[in-house]
Amino acid sequence: MSMTDAGHPALAFLNTVTDDGKTRAANSFADGEGLLAQLVAAGAVPRGLPVPGGRQMATALALREAGYAVLSAMAAGRKPGREEALTLEAAIKGALQDASFAFGARGMTVVPGPLGGLVDHLALALHDLLRRDDLDRLRECRRCTHLFLDHGRGRGRRWCAMARCGNRAKAEAFRARHRAVTG
Numbered sequence: 001m002s003m004t005d006a007g008h009p010a011l012a013f014l015n016t017v018t019d020d021g022k023t024r025a026a027n028s029f030a031d032g033e034g035l036l037a038q039l040v041a042a043g044a045v046p047r048g049l050p051v052p053g054g055r056q057m058a059t060a061l062a063l064r065e066a067g068y069a070v071l072s073a074m075a076a077g078r079k080p081g082r083e084e085a086l087t088l089e090a091a092i093k094g095a096l097q098d099a100s101f102a103f104g105a106r107g108m109t110v111v112p113g114p115l116g117g118l119v120d121h122l123a124l125a126l127h128d129l130l131r132r133d134d135l136d137r138l139r140e141c142r143r144c145t146h147l148f149l150d151h152g153r154g155r156g157r158r159w160c161a162m163a164r165c166g167n168r169a170k171a172e173a174f175r176a177r178h179r180a181v182t183g
């Protein structure tokens with residue numbers, strides 16, 4: 001799968017599911033090591049973090065699903081569910097509480113505190129995403145639950161990636177037309 005097409009590292013984190021419908025039942029990784037490798041490749045977390053264990057994985061995946069629920073609602077112009085919004089809010093507040101701020105020529109940089117682990121990095125990545133001024137370009141794939149920032153012109157992008165969902169959707173539409181013609 002491509003982790004770079006989404007437009008923001010936090011979206012790559014939310015997109016770590018592989019089912020091609022709306023179930024979000026299948027992960028794109030087999031274990032903590034696999035998830036960490038994908039997040040590093042996407043630029044969502046730095047290299048060198050410890051491999052997340054069971055409890056950290058559960059917290060990270062709860063954050064992923066809360067983040068997806070909120071951003072999916074935003075992409076559809078719906079109000080997010082209260083429980084998911086509160087989960088996301090608590091994770092971001094917790095990460096900011098322990099974070100270090102650096103003030104430079106380009107503004108303020110927020111980095112997780114010395115005890116901040118994987119989940120803090122992910123919460124701060126989501127915080128960064130949620131403060132972008134191009135979130136009105138946020139879209140959800142018509143076929144799966146992957147989210148992306150659509151900066152294309154014209155009718156707009158409908159699929160997370162042509163190779164993942166676009167081609168299959170087109171093949172299905174073709175087969176449906178063919179069935180309609182041949183009866």
Ligand SMILES: [Zn+2]
Pocket residue numbers: 141142143144145146159160161164165
């Ligand atoms: Zn898709």
